[in-house]
Amino acid sequence: MGSESYSVEFCDVVQRFRRIRERPDTLREVFAKIIRRRHTFQVFEAIKHISFKVSKGEAVGIVGRNGSGKSTILKLAAGVYEPSEGRVTVQGTVAPLIELGAGFHYELTGRENIVLNGLLLGLTKRQIKTREERIIEFSELGDFIDSPVKQYSSGMYMRLAFSVATEVDPDILIVDEILGVGDGAFQEKCFERIRRFREAGKTILLVTHAMDQVRTLCDRVLLIRGGQLADDGLPDFVIARYEEMLGRRLPEPALQK
Amino acid sequence: MIEFVRQVRQYHELIWALALKELRVRYKRSVLGFFWALLNPLLMMLVLTVVFGTLLMRLSLPHYSIFLLSVLLPWTFFSQCLSYSVESIVNNGELLKKVRVAKLVFPVAAVVSNIINFLLSMLPLLLLILAVRFPIHWTWIYLPVPMLGLFLFTQGVSFIFATVNVFYRDVSHIIQIILQAWFYFSPIIYSLDFLPGHYRWIFRLNPLLYVLNGFRLSIYYGLLPSLPSAALSLGLGIALLAFGFAVFRRYEKRFVYYL
Numbered sequence: 001m002g003s004e005s006y007s008v009e010f011c012d013v014v015q016r017f018r019r020i021r022e023r024p025d026t027l028r029e030v031f032a033k034i035i036r037r038r039h040t041f042q043v044f045e046a047i048k049h050i051s052f053k054v055s056k057g058e059a060v061g062i063v064g065r066n067g068s069g070k071s072t073i074l075k076l077a078a079g080v081y082e083p084s085e086g087r088v089t090v091q092g093t094v095a096p097l098i099e100l101g102a103g104f105h106y107e108l109t110g111r112e113n114i115v116l117n118g119l120l121l122g123l124t125k126r127q128i129k130t131r132e133e134r135i136i137e138f139s140e141l142g143d144f145i146d147s148p149v150k151q152y153s154s155g156m157y158m159r160l161a162f163s164v165a166t167e168v169d170p171d172i173l174i175v176d177e178i179l180g181v182g183d184g185a186f187q188e189k190c191f192e193r194i195r196r197f198r199e200a201g202k203t204i205l206l207v208t209h210a211m212d213q214v215r216t217l218c219d220r221v222l223l224i225r226g227g228q229l230a231d232d233g234l235p236d237f238v239i240a241r242y243e244e245m246l247g248r249r250l251p252e253p254a255l256q257k
Numbered sequence: 258m259i260e261f262v263r264q265v266r267q268y269h270e271l272i273w274a275l276a277l278k279e280l281r282v283r284y285k286r287s288v289l290g291f292f293w294a295l296l297n298p299l300l301m302m303l304v305l306t307v308v309f310g311t312l313l314m315r316l317s318l319p320h321y322s323i324f325l326l327s328v329l330l331p332w333t334f335f336s337q338c339l340s341y342s343v344e345s346i347v348n349n350g351e352l353l354k355k356v357r358v359a360k361l362v363f364p365v366a367a368v369v370s371n372i373i374n375f376l377l378s379m380l381p382l383l384l385l386i387l388a389v390r391f392p393i394h395w396t397w398i399y400l401p402v403p404m405l406g407l408f409l410f411t412q413g414v415s416f417i418f419a420t421v422n423v424f425y426r427d428v429s430h431i432i433q434i435i436l437q438a439w440f441y442f443s444p445i446i447y448s449l450d451f452l453p454g455h456y457r458w459i460f461r462l463n464p465l466l467y468v469l470n471g472f473r474l475s476i477y478y479g480l481l482p483s484l485p486s487a488a489l490s491l492g493l494g495i496a497l498l499a500f501g502f503a504v505f506r507r508y509e510k511r512f513v514y515y516l
Contacts (some may be wrong), residue, residue, distance in 0.1 A: 026426065026427055027427045075354075075355075078355075080353070102351050102352045102354075102355040102356060103352045108282070112281075116275070119271040119274050121295055125274075148351050
């Protein structure tokens with residue numbers, strides 16, 4: 001197999017952050033540090049030498065406890081972070097469903113936000129116009145689409161954001177813990193849409209704590225623990241290990257630091 | 258520079274949408290809406306004309322209001338751009354942490370929205386000129402040169418301040434003071450001719466001087482600047498943009514960790 005058949009490839013990836021507590025935030029602190037001649041920030045490794053490959057069309061779940069590094073992996077795949085070490089290769093367009101509606105502006109109407117958000121996610125204006133009606137229909141917003149987003153309920157807001165993000169029609173869909181969108185009926189629609197994505201041969205990376213979602217949607221699961229890949233395999237098997245880990249309440253190495 | 262043009266072209270739709278959003282949000286829910294873009298410089302001019310033209314200096318300049326407004330408009334553009342763009346990266350931090358977006362779109366959109374504002378604000382100047390029967394000099398055709406110089410210069414400075422503000426938020430506090438000092442340091446309410454000769458060289462260090470001069474000469478005096486002065490007004494703009502964009506590019510990958 002050529003490397004083209006992988007859509008996401010992590011090659012010995014390390015991601016380091018400076019611990020924010022120690023970050024010089026103001027000039028005063030900087031001066032204080034220059035005078036004292038020392039750098040007091042601590043380096044924190046969120047991801048420690050992770051390698052994995054995701055084939056085209058695979059739906060991969062990423063599980064692990066809070067702070068284990070799941071979201072960092074997604075942000076690396078989405079290109080928000082550049083790895084401190086190693087290499088992340090992504091083939092195809094990526095649509096992140098990481099905390100929906102990050103680009104929405106409260107004063108603008110739903111319709112205006114569709115255009116702005118679509119552009120931010122990399123669509124052209126023409127592409128957005130052809131998809132606009134479908135987005136509005138899927139979001140079930142009706143007349144509210146021409147009201148400013150600040151008047152929306154949180155459910156309406158999420159529905160619109162989900163509709164835009166999934167209409168982007170990416171090769172790779174990145175989903176972070178967002179399938180709690182709207183009421184039961186809408187959630188079912190979202191699931192349906194993600195399933196259709198799968199059937200269309202798109203790659204999916206899914207982070208969630210809801211194990212039943214992982215079981216129904218994913219072909220494969222990565223278990224992350226303390227920034228390292230603890231397991232990689234079939235959903236039932238890895239989930240069982242994860243639940244066992246949770247049951248024994250193994251402390252997260254990352255949290256101990 | 259080439260990279261700047263390439264990225265702007267690639268993301269022009271997004272930049273345009275963000276700039277329009279900026280304007281729409283700015284004027285939403287105000288009764289006069291876009292008229293504020295026209296009204297603001299006029300009111301500002303009124304205040305300054307009364308204070309400096311009439312009360313303090315008793316300048317014997319004919320049509321002080323036009324003398325003032327011809328450079329006050331570009332200055333207002335410059336200072337508003339900086340006030341907006343200094344926060345442009347920080348304010349979009351939540352977004353930048355979640356979606357991969359070309360980061361330059363935010364400072365560029367801040368400048369573009371103010372360019373629209375600025376061009377709109379030329380309208381009241383024109384009306385004022387007609388109202389007081391001031392001549393419209395043929396030298397108006399020179400205006401695109403200082404305008405372009407001003408836009409490039411402003412964009413360059415915007416990149417620098419937007420970048421530094423990510424790492425040191427102090428910048429957004431200090432910028433108003435810097436702008437105020439810069440305002441009085443620039444020949445806006447006065448002209449360099451009013452100053453004693455041996456001080457003038459300090460004022461000539463002001464990189465905005467040449468651009469402002471171009472505006473005033475062609476609108477108020479009906480003259481063209483000397484060739485070196487014209488070249489400087491464009492050259493400084495290009496230089497600042499190249500430098501500012503280089504600074505921005507150098508640090509943009511690290512923004513996300515400081516937002």
